[in-house]
Amino acid sequence: MSYVALYRTYRPKTFSEVYGQKVIVQTLQNALENEKFAHAYVFSGPRGTGKTSIAKIVAKTLNCRKAPIKEACGECDICKGIDRGDVPDIIEIDAASNNGVDEIRDLREKVKYAPSVGKYKVYIIDEVHMLTQAAFNALLKTLEEPPKYVVFILATTEVHKIPATILSRCQRFDFKNIDLEDIKSNIKRIAEKENLDIDDQAIHAIATTAEGGMRDALSLLDQTLSFANGKITEDDVYKISGGLSRRFIIDLLNLIIERKPQKTLELIHEVLKEGKDIQRMVADMIYALRDILLDKVTQGKNFESVQIKIPYIYAYLNILNELQNDLKYTTSKRAYLELALIKMMNHESIEKIDMNLKIENLEHKLESLEKNIVQGKFIETKQQEKEEFKPSGKALVTVKEVVDILNNGNKEKKALLKSGWSNLKDYDIPNLKAVATLLHEGSLEATTDTKMLLVYDDILTAKTMLKEETKAKVLQILNRKQELIKDYTVVLKPDWLLIKSEYIEQLNGNISKPKLKERDLHLYETKEEETVVNEEDPLVSFAEEYFGKNIVKVEE
Structure with a gap:
């Protein structure tokens, strides 16, 4: 028969x-x-x-x-x-x-x-x-x-x-696609009746590959049975279907996570030699990332060997979805696949996630530090808590100075300055190039007819920008073609965010010219700065202050 x-x-x-x-x-x-x-x-x-x-x-x-x-x-x-x-x-x-x-x-x-x-x-x-x-x-x-x-x-x-x-x-x-569990259940039932030697991973691979079609699942089981001629494994299923095994995808993802482009491409080349379909490979990677995401959301343990954070999963999915669309219209499929894999290791979206996670890590450390302070691990006397901050030098900027700029803002002047701001990073006059670079790093937040407000992230750059010799060069740069600005001041970003919040709150309360209380803006002259004038390039001064004079060496 x-x-x-x-x-x-x-x-x-x-x-x-x-x-x-x-x-x-x-x-x-x-x-x-x-x-x-x-x-x-x-x-x-x-x-x-x-x-x-x-x-x-x-x-x-x-x-x-x-x-x-x-x-x-x-x-x-x-x-x-x-x-x-x-x-x-x-x-x-x-x-x-x-x-x-x-x-x-x-x-x-x-x-x-x-x-x-x-x-x-x-x-x-x-x-x-x-x-x-x-x-x-x-x-x-x-x-x-x-x-x-x-x-x-x-x-x-x-x-x-x-x-x-x-x-x-x-x-x-x-009719809807048949659920994965229903397909697996039917395959198990048939395997028992036919006395088939098949492991659970192979059953899962068949059910997943069938994509909701019971007939496709049983046809694939038939093919795999003929190929294996014995125990049916997950690898057998993927060899017949042309897909990627779970073990291979885990190895591939781990190489991508570890940023090893050479080994990643070598691994891909191995499977391409076997004649794998690239579009099918991309689809398998997307399905695997979906399963990993669900595993993390539900706190499952199916992909414990893949140490990947959720933001990277979303970024990888975006890159692979874009690749899927590109593959429909190109004959250079292998090149597109390789470029996408490299993009998954070195792309602006990945770098942005790296930066965000670093910031998040720092925030956690700050929270931990705050908790330690609250719990009394850094004990200060009540007298110390009551004492106000008494700086040793003169304040380089005050809240009143900042508010005066905000109250007398000139939007047209600010827009004019902003329009040329991006050119500062490519400034071509050698003796002004370093200062132009520092100026470009600042955020221009407000401008009057003659004075502007700059915001910086770190205190060393802010103090460098407030030095008289730096100011002279900044004004020389900005007023090169016509006189736009006569002076400027600088505020650190955390202080600026507080000032801005309070200022907007008063504006929303129908106060046309807000007035804010003075507070410590953390920018003060040191004793050395009060008595010594540094005639060197501001960028050199900045480097010496940041790294130390014994480290910095200036060569003509």
């Missing part, structure tokens, strides 16, 4: 054997039991989800000797005859090869003849969307007024191609 494929051997013959279509099954069973079934149905949905199988089960249940009933008995002569396929009242038509008007006219002629064995003639037209427009027109009248003993079931994967006039005369059921 010739071998019968698994998907044919284990095609469901009763409603109880159907996987993944509970709502449709329940609705049809209730209609059959209460004799409220329609004369025409449309079963639409992805391939391998049970459309034709359920159509045959409906036909058998309608004609069962014990009807009306929810489930065909499977024991009467009609049930057994339908299972064997030798009941002439169940007519299956493949519209892909019988799609012309002549075939439908022939159907119309035969419809008027009563069933020869059962109570109903059931016409199952598979891939009905393949019918020509003329064939649909010929079918229309029959669907509208069929004999009482005739039921039509139209199955399709592309319901949008069926004319609205046909759809309006049918009850429509939309």
Whole structure:
């Protein structure tokens, strides 16, 4: 006896054997039991989800000797005859090869003849969307007024191609992709019946690769069984399907996370030698990242060997989704894949995440430090807590000075200065280039007719910018073509954010010229600065202060 494929051997013959279509099954069973079934149905949905199988089960249940009933008995002569396929009242038509008007006219002629064995003639037209427009027109009248003993079931994967006039005369059921767990459950059941030696990882790989189609899953199981010729493993499944194994994807992701481009490309080249499809590889990587993300969200333990933070997963998914779109329109697929992998290790989005995580880490450390202070690990006396900060030098900037600039702001002047700000980083006069670079690093926040306010992140740069020799060069740069500014002041970013918040709050309270209380702005002259004037380049002074005079060496 010739071998019968698994998907044919284990095609469901009763409603109880159907996987993944509970709502449709329940609705049809209730209609059959209460004799409220329609004369025409449309079963639409992805391939391998049970459309034709359920159509045959409906036909058998309608004609069962014990009807009306929810489930065909499977024991009467009609049930057994339908299972064997030798009941002439169940007519299956493949519209892909019988799609012309002549075939439908022939159907119309035969419809008027009563069933020869059962109570109903059931016409199952598979891939009905393949019918020509003329064939649909010929079918229309029959669907509208069929004999009482005739039921039509139209199955399709592309319901949008069926004319609205046909759809309006049918009850429509939309089949969904079968859940992963349902496919795995069925494979396990079949493996037990067939005494197959297959591990859980292989079952998961088959179910995942099938993408919701039970027939695809059983066909892949059949192929893998022939290939393995023994125990079926996950690697066997991926060799047959052309996909990437979970172990390979984990190794690949770990190399990407560790930023090892050379080894990453070598690993990809190995699988490409095996003839793997690049688009399929990209899809497998996306699915794997989705599973890793779900694993992290649900605190699972399926991907413990992949140490990756969630922001990187989103960034990788964006890069791979973009790659998927690019692959549709290029013949250089391998090059695009390699570029995408390098982008996953060295791209502005990845660098941004690196920076954000570093900031987040610093914030956690600050929070920890604050908790330690609150818990008394850094004990200060009450007298020390009451003492106000008494700097040793003169304040380089005051709150009043900042507020005066804000109250007398000139938006046009600020916009004019901002328009040329990006050019400062490429300033071409050698003796002013260093100062122009420092100026470019600052944020221009406000400007009056003659004075501007700059904000810097670190105190050393801020103090360097407030030195008289630096100011002279800044004014020389800004006033090169016309006099725009006569002076400026500098504030550190944390202090600026507080001042800005309080200033806006007063503006929102209808105070046209806000006044803020003085506070420590952390920029003061040191004793050395009060008595010594450094004639060196401001950038040299900055470097000496930052790294130490014994480290910095100036060469002409």
